Amino acid sequence: MSRAPSAAPRRADVVIVGGGFMGAATAFFLRRHGLSVILLERDLIGQAASGVNFGNVRRQGRFLPQLPLSNLSRDLWGRLPELIGEDAEFLPSGHIRVAFTEDNAARLERYAADCRPYGLELELLSGNAARARFPMLAPDVHTVSFSPADGHANPRLAAPAFGRAARRAGAHVLEETEVTGIGKDGEDFVIETRGQGVFRAPLLQISTGAWAQAMAATFGDHLRLIPRGPQMGVTEPVPYRIGPVIGFASDVTEEGVYLRQVARGNIVFGGGRRTDANLVTKRAPLDPLNTIRQMPHLARLLPDIARLRVIRTWSGVEAYLDDDIPVMGPSAGVAGLFYAFGFCGHGFQLGPGVGHVMAELIATGKTSVPIDAFHIGRFRGPDRPNV
Template identity: 45%
Template sequence: MRPFDVAIIGGGIAGCSAALHLRQRGASVVLLERGQCGTQASGVNYGGVRQQGRHEAELPLSQRSRAIWARLPELVDSDCEFVVTGHIKLARSDRDMAELEVYAHKAAAHGVTLELIGNKKLRDRYPWLGMSVVGGSFCADDGQANPRLVTPALARAARAMGANIRQSSAVVNAVHTGNGFELLLDSGGTVRSRALINSAGAWGATIAAMFGEDVPEEVMAPNMCVTGPVPYFIEPNLGVVGGDIYIRQIPRGNVIFGSGLGEADSAAIRAFPSPDVTTDAARLAVALVPRLAHAQLIRTWSGIEGRMPDGLPVLGLSSTTPGLVHGFGFSGHGFQLGLAVGAVLAELALDGEPKTPIGEFAIARFLDRQSTRPNGTKPIPSKAIEEAKHA
């Protein structure tokens, strides 16, 4: 059997988006997901679709992704409950408000428009906010979507275009053969490809290590909660400076909120919300929106996400292995980025360079460039890495 043009490890939003973008360009694609597409971070997250509040390095990628979100129905034949509600980041002190003002100027330089809102105007517009809030920053172009719908929809669309989507197919080893890749599956079968995309989420570092790239990815389990339906009144997606609570309401009335971390067991592939963290989250939610005091909490959950020490993803070409592309470690904020990340991964796999700047996400930032790797390969020379970072 001829090798695929590209193999993808990981069926989260980035991997499934990559499969769709690769098929749009006519490349043969196989996607290998050990569970079901979208069952970990991509399917159990909060569902915020925001540009506001991101690291400056992520803003070009976030803007590109926002444009793709607008075209979601034509891409996957569903809007996946994506709604442009706006996102407001709230200040609970004058210091917080000063931070929002500084960020608004930085965002404007990247073309992201934010409206700074003072205390009186905030009270007039959102009278249901708690008294601890003193101001905010509003991004009208942001919104929310249902994370349980998006990744499966991308997988279906990619399959309809001819992608080979293999669920319940775990990769237990991967090697570079000199002219491509050979992947060993838990079933005993093998898959060959010319290029390989590592979008394995919280297990991305495990795949990278197979090619001598050891990076300090940790796992995290965001603690999520949802209430029963209450009358709809929270239109914008809510966040706060410091990020200790985030809240959104869907039109049917349920209020989704999150705060803190549960427990993650990456070996067992299980994550658990924490009762104590959930209690603290409820207190924070009520302090921010007092009207939620009598809402009934009906479910808590979590999922496993990969987290990098600097909070930025690993996205770009391998520093050791030609044809290998990484996209993992999104540290709890990869959902909105995922659609554009898939496009970038496809460009890297087929063209060797992306249309969006991603230099600050290079895996080389975590590596000792002078050392020999465990698999006997040596990293790409520093000069080449620096050129790639500025491509």
């Protein structure tokens, strides 16, 4: 996306700071509610965590109270062409989680039972049945949990597509516009920028990912946000034969790897250990040893991957919270202020749904799915003072 002209209006109904997936999607859906919107992005739309992640469009394995939001988002993924005119290479190829031990298989079975009341139906296959359905897997697979309607998409395309759609819908999208100051003056929020002047709005959403902690603290909402970098990689292309996304079902960090094959034949992979990211340089260093650590666990899932060359590795800056649950909803104490950040490495699938629900909340004060579990107020209390 190109930089918006400096003639953007100085005031709107809503200013959104942060043009990742959440901010761009919220801008788009707010225009469908008829509100005027200014979206400010320091770099380019979707350039940070939204554009460097694995591209998983999965529901299984999520925090159960997150499933209503995830289900809504999955419906929107299926309707992207009619909504925004692009599909972001979304492929509902299915998603499987693979267990190799009885303990991990038992966890899959419990989750399949627990998620059913939330509207997610999973198919469990064990032993010969699992190997017959998914012959690419290792022969010692114990149990597979299959979510047939999940899949994957291209993270480099999704957020920019929503940014373009928001602009076509009438939102003013300003890229390369750094926010240098933020506060509230009477009824209006005042957002100062470098090079584009000052913007005002009675409603403000902060969606700045790993950089949101300082902005939230400006308004008295304190929390600990940890910037980390995922370890991603891609192999040389081989004939396409792996439909579903494949993930290792384990609570051991190093074993938590996953992979998917794109239509061009390359196998994209990630998971395992993360590196510490730097908010000043906006970089997350790569650790070559992490790639080496990933390989035996990837080969445990898909033995043939051991024969392939890794042609590129990368990382990005993601935001993690202590409880591994995002912040989403209104401020704990400032009227008109809203948050959508800290999605802890699993926000890509939620992007359309977050935008839809945040726009509902901002425009109407209500949401079609529950989001109370994500309120920033959970970080207050006698044992977690908001100071």
